[in-house]
Amino acid sequence: MAERTGVIHDLGYRRYDGPRDGTATIARTLYVTGLRHAFGLGRSGKSKILPFLLLGLCTLPAAIVVGVVTLISLDELPIGYASYTTQTQLLVSLFAAAQAPVLFSRDLRHRSIVLYLARPLPAPVFALTRWLSLTSALLVFTLLPQLVLYVGALLAGLDVSDQTTALLKAVALLLLTTTVVAGITGLISSVSLRRGFAIVGSIVALVVVPGVVTAVQAIAQAEGADDVGVAAGLASPWSLHSGLADAWDAGVTVFTPPSGGWVVAYLAVAVLVAAVTTAALVRRLMKVASR
Amino acid sequence: MTEDGEQVIATTGLTKHYGQVHALTDLDIEVGPGVTGLVGANGAGKSTLIKILLGLLEPTSGRASVLGHDIATAGEEIRRVVGYMPEHDCLPPDVSASDFVVHMARMSGLGASAARERSADVLRHVGLDEERYRPMGGFSTGMKQRAKLAQALVHDPRLVFLDEPTNGLDPAARTDMLRLVRRIGADFGIAVLVTSHLLGELEQVSDHVVVLDAGHLLRSSATGDFLEQTGSLLVEVVGGTTERDRFGEALAAAGLPCRPRGTAVVIDPAPQLPVHDLVRDTAADLGLGLMRLQPDRHHLEDVFLQGPASAQQEVARG
Ligand SMILES: Nc1ncnc2c1ncn2[C@@H]1O[C@H](COP(=O)(O)OP(=O)(O)O)[C@@H](O)[C@H]1O
Ligand SMILES: [Mg+2]
Numbered sequence: 261m262a263e264r265t266g267v268i269h270d271l272g273y274r275r276y277d278g279p280r281d282g283t284a285t286i287a288r289t290l291y292v293t294g295l296r297h298a299f300g301l302g303r304s305g306k307s308k309i310l311p312f313l314l315l316g317l318c319t320l321p322a323a324i325v326v327g328v329v330t331l332i333s334l335d336e337l338p339i340g341y342a343s344y345t346t347q348t349q350l351l352v353s354l355f356a357a358a359q360a361p362v363l364f365s366r367d368l369r370h371r372s373i374v375l376y377l378a379r380p381l382p383a384p385v386f387a388l389t390r391w392l393s394l395t396s397a398l399l400v401f402t403l404l405p406q407l408v409l410y411v412g413a414l415l416a417g418l419d420v421s422d423q424t425t426a427l428l429k430a431v432a433l434l435l436l437t438t439t440v441v442a443g444i445t446g447l448i449s450s451v452s453l454r455r456g457f458a459i460v461g462s463i464v465a466l467v468v469v470p471g472v473v474t475a476v477q478a479i480a481q482a483e484g485a486d487d488v489g490v491a492a493g494l495a496s497p498w499s500l501h502s503g504l505a506d507a508w509d510a511g512v513t514v515f516t517p518p519s520g521g522w523v524v525a526y527l528a529v530a531v532l533v534a535a536v537t538t539a540a541l542v543r544r545l546m547k548v549a550s551r
Numbered sequence: 552m553t554e555d556g557e558q559v560i561a562t563t564g565l566t567k568h569y570g571q572v573h574a575l576t577d578l579d580i581e582v583g584p585g586v587t588g589l590v591g592a593n594g595a596g597k598s599t600l601i602k603i604l605l606g607l608l609e610p611t612s613g614r615a616s617v618l619g620h621d622i623a624t625a626g627e628e629i630r631r632v633v634g635y636m637p638e639h640d641c642l643p644p645d646v647s648a649s650d651f652v653v654h655m656a657r658m659s660g661l662g663a664s665a666a667r668e669r670s671a672d673v674l675r676h677v678g679l680d681e682e683r684y685r686p687m688g689g690f691s692t693g694m695k696q697r698a699k700l701a702q703a704l705v706h707d708p709r710l711v712f713l714d715e716p717t718n719g720l721d722p723a724a725r726t727d728m729l730r731l732v733r734r735i736g737a738d739f740g741i742a743v744l745v746t747s748h749l750l751g752e753l754e755q756v757s758d759h760v761v762v763l764d765a766g767h768l769l770r771s772s773a774t775g776d777f778l779e780q781t782g783s784l785l786v787e788v789v790g791g792t793t794e795r796d797r798f799g800e801a802l803a804a805a806g807l808p809c810r811p812r813g814t815a816v817v818i819d820p821a822p823q824l825p826v827h828d829l830v831r832d833t834a835a836d837l838g839l840g841l842m843r844l845q846p847d848r849h850h851l852e853d854v855f856l857q858g859p860a861s862a863q864q865e866v867a868r869g
Contacts, residue, residue: 272672272676273672273676273734273738273739273740274672275707275740276661276665276669276706276707278661278662278665279662280631280659280660280661280706281657281660281661281662282660283627285660286657286658286659286660289657289658290658293654303645304645366643367643370640370641370642370643370644371637371639371640371641372641372642372643374607374635374637374641375635375637375641375655375658375702376658377607378605378607378630378633378634378635378637379630379655379658379659380627380630380631380658380659380660381658382626382627549607550602550607550608
């Protein structure tokens, strides 16, 4: 039995006596790696194409708007912060659908999850860290164009406090919405491990269902059955986002805006969906790892 | 070698049921430093035991400790100082061995530069020097096993669990892997718990062998005890069963108690007789060429032939 000392053995095996990070630092490393991977950074060149293409498409209109505002000296932005997200929600949805599997299918499909969970990070911390990476990636993706708008607005000499208030409202809404979207797409990706199925599933949840909800709301408004439209708004993350933005006067209008108790219901459903999907994610990872 | 008192793994009454399946039943095991072979047929409960010790699975009942830490309360501490090479595939195909092992080192708490340094070291030790920058999807089974082993060693654990490291390897790669296992225990100074469903495979590399049978402990003892000489002699002559039988009958006629085993003849101890001389003369008289003449040893397989009854006496050894 060789002694456990720092001695260099004949065969050249060296012991490691240096420092070892605690759980919080390991979680931070995992978080940063996950955030980078969501944009294809630190992965193959091919993996960077789609996220950056979508990010470019999503930010380009903001840059154009800024150019126009500066050139012709408008006294307000032609598009609000919150409604910018609503206008680009298809791109955000595609980004979430395509990149959630990077963080939630890969480890499970290739079973490297077992290697993670045989390491110090407890399974719930691992799952929550992954979810936080995805949420942050979505925030970066949605906030970048808003920051472009904001900086442009200030450069064009628009009122600082008006702009800041509007931006902060949009950010608060995004904090809630990205949480929900990350929970939904993460859970779908962790259940259907084939990337194609995961993407299709997420697109149904983020594009098809919201489309149907909007149609229902339009019909409900036309038929004078507003409550039906408001209730339908609970069924998708984007209708929750727009509905709350409308109720909060954040520069978005929907066919059937929620009011009174409905606003609370919208908020409650958003928080609940975020919490439930995240908890389900944790359970899912732990179950797969024990097999 | 295994008797310096340090206890690496200890279980008491460890039991795991998957619904109706009793994967482990009331298991009491002690494992010391060095290489310990955990042997048993498929489904014996080897992987289940390892997953429980790592905290990936909860036992139905019973207790266990790893390196002095209780699995029920100190899973995180255990996983900090333990390495794990799973039985099944666990490598992402589109990542290079080097990137992957570095990342896994960081997940064990090594800083960025230490992780890089140790990955390069460990990949060299497992023999993945040239291939380490290639995506692992293109690796052969042998190379994948080495990459799996590298990630288990990269944080310099005090104990590694190697679950069927030779599975799927051809004979040459199998020998290499077993030699590596031996080096980890003997030269790296890392305690090893290594499993195999092939009973004879771990004889050469283990200091100690634990045998599981359908979730029960069949036997646990130092490898030397399994291989101790029986006092019998194993002889083989050139030819087939006809020659073997002619030879055996002649030996019996000369007064030696013997019986056939495979292509050989086993001669039981006969202290009053000049056994070697009789064997040589009998073969010469019959005109048969002597191919093999050696002391007979127990093998791990014999444990199963002996069955649980006689194994019970050995269990207490720990
Ligand atoms: N997740 C599981 N669910 C149900 N039964 C299982 C599960 N994992 C293992 N088993 C059963 O437990 C027994 C022990 O399995 P395992 O520990 O994998 O054995 P070994 O590694 O020795 O081949 C087997 O009968 C196996 O079928
Ligand atoms: Mg197994």
